[in-house]
Amino acid sequence: MARVIMHIDMDAFFASVEQKCNPRLRGRPIAVIGSAARTVVTTCSYEARALGVKTGMNKYEARRRCPSLIFVIADNRKYTDTSTRIFSIFKRFTPIVEVYSVDEAFLGFTPAEFLSKSPEETAMAIKKSIMDEIGITCSVGIAMNKLMAKLASAMEKPDGLTVIGEDDIEKVMRELPVSALCGIGKKLSARLALMNIRTCSELAASSRGLLRRHFGIIGERLSLMGQGLDPSPVVPTGEERTGVKSVGHSTTLPRDIIERALIERYILKLSEMVAARARRHALKGAKVTLTLRYSDFTTFTRQATLPEFTDDARVISFAARSILDSMKFTMALRLIGVSLGKVIKDDGQVELFLAERKRGELLHAMDAVNDRFGSFTLTWGALVDEREPSGVISPAWRPLGVKRVDVK
DNA sequence: TCTGGGGTCCTAGGACCC
DNA sequence: TCTGGGGTCCTAGGACCC
Numbered sequence: 001m002a003r004v005i006m007h008i009d010m011d012a013f014f015a016s017v018e019q020k021c022n023p024r025l026r027g028r029p030i031a032v033i034g035s036a037a038r039t040v041v042t043t044c045s046y047e048a049r050a051l052g053v054k055t056g057m058n059k060y061e062a063r064r065r066c067p068s069l070i071f072v073i074a075d076n077r078k079y080t081d082t083s084t085r086i087f088s089i090f091k092r093f094t095p096i097v098e099v100y101s102v103d104e105a106f107l108g109f110t111p112a113e114f115l116s117k118s119p120e121e122t123a124m125a126i127k128k129s130i131m132d133e134i135g136i137t138c139s140v141g142i143a144m145n146k147l148m149a150k151l152a153s154a155m156e157k158p159d160g161l162t163v164i165g166e167d168d169i170e171k172v173m174r175e176l177p178v179s180a181l182c183g184i185g186k187k188l189s190a191r192l193a194l195m196n197i198r199t200c201s202e203l204a205a206s207s208r209g210l211l212r213r214h215f216g217i218i219g220e221r222l223s224l225m226g227q228g229l230d231p232s233p234v235v236p237t238g239e240e241r242t243g244v245k246s247v248g249h250s251t252t253l254p255r256d257i258i259e260r261a262l263i264e265r266y267i268l269k270l271s272e273m274v275a276a277r278a279r280r281h282a283l284k285g286a287k288v289t290l291t292l293r294y295s296d297f298t299t300f301t302r303q304a305t306l307p308e309f310t311d312d313a314r315v316i317s318f319a320a321r322s323i324l325d326s327m328k329f330t331m332a333l334r335l336i337g338v339s340l341g342k343v344i345k346d347d348g349q350v351e352l353f354l355a356e357r358k359r360g361e362l363l364h365a366m367d368a369v370n371d372r373f374g375s376f377t378l379t380w381g382a383l384v385d386e387r388e389p390s391g392v393i394s395p396a397w398r399p400l401g402v403k404r405v406d407v408k
Numbered sequence: 409t410c411t412g413g414g415g416t417c418c419t420a421g422g423a424c425c426c
Numbered sequence: 427t428c429t430g431g432g433g434t435c436c437t438a439g440g441a442c443c444c
Contacts, residue, residue, distance in 0.1 A: 033412090040412050055444095058410050101444045185442050217418075218441095245416070252412060289438095297411075301438065337413090 002166060004119050005234055006107040007141040007149035008090070008126065011158035013103035014043040016136040017082050018072045029053065030070045031062055037254040038334075042074060046158060079103075082134060089129050093122060099237040106146055108234035123161055147230035148172075150182045169228040173200035181225050188215075188222075200226050243345060244283060248291075249273045250337025256295040258332040264321055270338040271317035275310075282346040284309035288319040291337030292329070299335070302327065309344060316340060 010016065014032040019025045029048035031041045041062050044053045052065040062069055083102045090097045096108030113122070123140045130138055139160035141152025148169065152162040164172055178200055179189040189198075195214070197203050203226030211219035224230065249270045257263060267290070278285060289303040302323045310316065320338050 036412080038409070038412080040410095042412075056411080058412095060410065104444075183442070187441060246414095248414065250413060255409075287436095299439095303437065305436080335412090339414090 002111075002144045004109045004111070004114060005143060005146055005149045006109070006119070006123060006126075007100075007143075007146065007153040008105055008107065009139050009141075009153045009157075010086070010103035011137045011139060012043055012045055012049075013136075014074060014079055015045040015048075015072075017078055018075075019045060020135045021078070025070060025072070028070055029066055029068055030072055032072050032074050033059060035073050036252060038252050044069075086130060086134060089126065089133065092129070093126055096234050096236050098234045106149065106234045108236075120161065120163060127159075127161070145228075145230040146232055146234065147182065147225060148228055151176075151180060154180075164228075170201075173204065173226070173228055176200045178203050178226075183221070183225065188218075191215075192222075200228070202226075204228075244281065244343055246289075246339050246341040246343055247274055247278050247281070247283060247285065248289070248337060248339025248341075249277075250291055250335055250339075252293075252335045253333065256332035256334050258329075260324075263324065263333065263336065266336045267320045267324065267338060268313070268317045270336065271320060272313040274338055274340050275313035275316055278311040278340055278343070283340075283343045284311045284346045285340035285343040286310070287341035288316055288323070289337075289339040289341055290320045290323045291335070291339065292333055293335035294329070294331040295334050296331065297334070298331075303341070305342070309342075309346075311340075311346065 015030055018030060018032060019028075025045075027047060029045060029051055031044040031048055031053055033039045033041055039059065041053060041055055041057045041059075043055060044062075048062075048066060048069055051069070053062045053069060057065075059071065079102060086103075087097060087099060087105060090105055090107055094107050094109050094113070098106040098108070100106060109119070109122070119142050123142060127138060127140060130136065137159040139153045139157045139162075141149040141155070141160075141162050141164070143149040143152050143164040144166055148164045151172070152164045153160065155162045176199060177189070178184045178192055178198065179186075181200065184192075191214070192198070192203065195206070195210075197206055203222060206223070206226065208220070208223045211222050213219070215222060251266065251270065253266070286306045286309045287303055288306065289301050291299065291301045293299040304319045304323055306315065306319060316338065
């Protein structure tokens, strides 16, 4: 028997969790949004989708389309806690669980698993456990590889269970638009359309050399994708060959700003958030990237390499402010981001110098307080007025911050 | 008060070295 | 005394994902 891979995707995850927690929201159009002034719909219930609300829409557009829409401010802890419980359910069925996002995972199974029962029966058992213990629905796709499993899980949402067997692939792919495949977005499908490639079967029929010339290394992968092939393994989260590459935070400002002092305060705040998260995961980084977005949405980045690896907010913010000093900008800013890259696992080596050690102890003590009482309970003096929560968690959040989609 | 936030990977061009 | 050329590292931008 060939490989059996499942892709499991929660249905309207954040919205479903909210409806589960609050019975008054059940059966009604709701949209989960961030707490910031300029926010968008992160997830919306199926009732809202039926009325034209979509992910990524701003509040006003969503309300315009659906006057009865109920907005719910995102509650990060609720979703990450629920997510952790769901992944532990998966672990009862197989040790091979690759966390793909806060509400999605790939599960790998050995053929021996299915000697006495079918993959569908296992999938039904997983769905039942999630419904019994968490109270929400999910959609499952079963196939020989990740690409097809992911495609399958999206085919009968919500509460779906779809199997794409080896013999089904050709039929499924015949009229399927290339954009339905994970990895082919707007730009790629537009470029393919210019080459008269619109369906997966047309992609499969295209010459590998041609795709290679047009798309480089991606072309190789496209050729395989058209045929429904995907050699990438399910890599259990925690067993990746490489770890996290970067840790960053960004924020869209409540209003566009141009005042230097205000910009610097945001940089300090973001640096503190980045450093705290790096320390929590025992990471240090040696590259700082400052991201800026002008009021006209033009976005650009500048980076600086540090002489030493760090997890100290002061070092990070100093580097980010140095970058800022080297730039001149005339337009007001709408977004600021700070990211720590070139990240390595902190080896835990004791700091040699007393001052360094004292500082390290202080930072860890601050983290402990903030872990218990919420972010920014304890922070640097310049940030005392910046205690509001940092907004919505991204659906791309994952417990160990790792994602890996291999070509081969 | 139109357009969030957190990531990874690939590419292209320049610096630098031998 | 011609404009070689390979390898590696760094930076910035962009595509893609949820």
